[in-house]
Amino acid sequence: MTDEYVLEMIGIDKSFGGIHALRGFNFNCKSGEVHVLMGENGAGKSTLLNILGGIYLADAGEIRIHGKAVRIANPIVARDNGIAIIHQELSVCKNMTVAENIYRGAFPTKPPFDFIDYDRMYYDALALIDGMQLNLDPDARVGKLSIAQQQMVEIASAISKNADIVVMDEPTASLTRHEVESLFQIIENLLRENRTIIYVSHRMEETFRIGHRVTVMRDGTYVGTKKTSETTTDELVAMMVGRDIKDAYGTRSFTRTAEKSLEVRNFTNEKLKNVSFDLYKGEILGFSGLVGAGRTELARAIFGLDPIMAGTIKVHGKEVVIRNPDDAIRHKIGLVPEDRKGAGLVLNQSISFNLTICVLRSFIRGIDVDTKKELEIVDKYKDILSIKSSGPDQKCRELSGGNQQKVVLSKWMATEPEILILDEPTRGIDVGAKKEIYDLINRLSAQGMAILFISSDLPEIIHLSHRAIVMSDGAIMAELDAQEEELTQIKIMNYAIGREEYDG
Ligand SMILES: Nc1ncnc2c1ncn2[C@@H]1O[C@H](COP(=O)(O)OP(=O)(O)OP(=O)(O)O)[C@@H](O)[C@H]1O
Numbered sequence: 468m469t470d471e472y473v474l475e476m477i478g479i480d481k482s483f484g485g486i487h488a489l490r491g492f493n494f495n496c497k498s499g500e501v502h503v504l505m506g507e508n509g510a511g512k513s514t515l516l517n518i519l520g521g522i523y524l525a526d527a528g529e530i531r532i533h534g535k536a537v538r539i540a541n542p543i544v545a546r547d548n549g550i551a552i553i554h555q556e557l558s559v560c561k562n563m564t565v566a567e568n569i570y571r572g573a574f575p576t577k578p579p580f581d582f583i584d585y586d587r588m589y590y591d592a593l594a595l596i597d598g599m600q601l602n603l604d605p606d607a608r609v610g611k612l613s614i615a616q617q618q619m620v621e622i623a624s625a626i627s628k629n630a631d632i633v634v635m636d637e638p639t640a641s642l643t644r645h646e647v648e649s650l651f652q653i654i655e656n657l658l659r660e661n662r663t664i665i666y667v668s669h670r671m672e673e674t675f676r677i678g679h680r681v682t683v684m685r686d687g688t689y690v691g692t693k694k695t696s697e698t699t700t701d702e703l704v705a706m707m708v709g710r711d712i713k714d715a716y717g718t719r720s721f722t723r724t725a726e727k728s729l730e731v732r733n734f735t736n737e738k739l740k741n742v743s744f745d746l747y748k749g750e751i752l753g754f755s756g757l758v759g760a761g762r763t764e765l766a767r768a769i770f771g772l773d774p775i776m777a778g779t780i781k782v783h784g785k786e787v788v789i790r791n792p793d794d795a796i797r798h799k800i801g802l803v804p805e806d807r808k809g810a811g812l813v814l815n816q817s818i819s820f821n822l823t824i825c826v827l828r829s830f831i832r833g834i835d836v837d838t839k840k841e842l843e844i845v846d847k848y849k850d851i852l853s854i855k856s857s858g859p860d861q862k863c864r865e866l867s868g869g870n871q872q873k874v875v876l877s878k879w880m881a882t883e884p885e886i887l888i889l890d891e892p893t894r895g896i897d898v899g900a901k902k903e904i905y906d907l908i909n910r911l912s913a914q915g916m917a918i919l920f921i922s923s924d925l926p927e928i929i930h931l932s933h934r935a936i937v938m939s940d941g942a943i944m945a946e947l948d949a950q951e952e953e954l955t956q957i958k959i960m961n962y963a964i965g966r967e968e969y970d971g
């Protein structure tokens with residue numbers, strides 16, 4: 468690490484209409500460092516990075532690269548200045564191949580006509596993928612890959628550009644532990660080449676593990692910069708939220724009753740192998756496992772999004788057939804999906820549209836939509852999860868990543884389901900809001916809601932679940948009970964990697 472600044476952003480100001488997203492913000496980086504950027508949802512992290520990437524122009528302020536002032540008018544200027552950005556929301560093209568996505572915007576060509584050199588692209592991509600220890604076929608269509616794999620393609624693309632400054636906006640939000648480890652390895656290699664990493668994360672352990680310095684922002688303003696070796700989690704949290712957060716996971720009450728809300732038997736399809744389990748009224752049932760273990764597929768099958776080849780399902784003791792989400796909603800089942808951009812939200816519509824889309828039917832009186840009821844719902848859920856916006860009419864596209872996630876969550880709460888499936892509900896959510904979501908989950912279960920809680924965050928599973936099921940390769944490996952004190956990280960990890968017996 469040297470003392471010269473590779474990048475300085477000085478007095479950056481940015482407003483969107485009435486929202487003042489950045490106020491005189493200062494930020495700088497050195498070569499060979501990982502500089503972590505932290506702040507609550509909507510604090511302005513992505514906005515700052517979008518300005519660096521030439522997506523937005525700042526209203527005021529200066530950007531210097533190696534001491535020289537530059538005007539980053541568009542993404543091409545950013546690239547020419549050695550900046551590569553891995554955006555928070557995936558921007559891969561789903562119907563292009565892995566190799567095409569990696570070299571998007573800079574395809575290798577061959578003389579004399581400068582046609583795209585597909586062979587070279589394939590072999591360059593393969594070399595890059597191997598170097599990153601990813602198990603991907605350069606010719607595979609990206610749309611067929613898991614979200615985590617798509618994310619890795621995005622990272623490969625940024626690295627292929629040989630940029631000096633690699634920006635990662637919440638790169639690990641959809642990765643599992645194993646994939647996070649490969650990413651950290653990649654980061655170490657980049658550091659060895661003296662490059663700079665700007666890293667946005669809501670996860671403290673990552674910040675301390677790979678970060679050299681951390682800058683905290685709140686409401687678009689600069690709070691401070693610390694060396695990670697000279698600060699603590701408590702200090703950073705206090706800087707971010709301006710208060711202490713005690714008892715991060717809330718209080719779990721063992722409200723599980725003997726009454727079964729959901730009985731799944733022998734669910735089998737392309738991904739699932741004979742999956743059977745019960746979910747009780749008032750229970751929080753955690754689902755743990757590696758990416759690709761089949762948890763999302765199970766959620767989709769229960770909710771009627773994917774067909775099953777065999778199996779039965781009982782809701783409150785009665786056998787039902789769920790062919791599509793409408794059937795599921797009628798049986799009072801809700802699903803908060805993993806992929807908020809694809810399945811969770813209509814980005815071009817307002818917060819109130821998205822919040823009420825599922826319940827709309829219940830309050831259309833005659834031909835008029837009951838606007839009073841609509842506003843009531845919007846008001847209630849906006850407050851419960853403190854969604855940060857300019858108002859209910861703001862388009863979801865304009866919300867910060869974490870606030871979009873809160874809208875998806877609220878939308879399903881509003882249907883008042885008796886059985887709620889949550890697929891990675893706290894992904895991309897800041898520390899303060901996570902606590903709100905944990906409290907909400909605890910409260911809903913205490914009120915009798917049966918909750919199926921899928922998460923790749925082990926501490927979260929351990930602290931919230933009454934019981935946890937571990938899946939591997941489409942099958943259930945184990946069922947662990949919190950009250951029997953069976954719920955430990957080591958046990959879960961061992962079952963997750965497919966070990967049948969574990970008694971450590
Ligand atoms: N295109 C836009 N139009 C209007 N407002 C916007 C736009 N982009 C961002 N904002 C607003 O600017 C503020 C900062 O958002 P930003 O996305 O930078 O937050 P963030 O720190 O990245 O949050 P998160 O952790 O949730 O990703 C938010 O209030 C957001 O609603």
Ligand SMILES: [Mg+2]
Nearest residue numbers: 512513555868
């Ligand atoms: Mg963001």
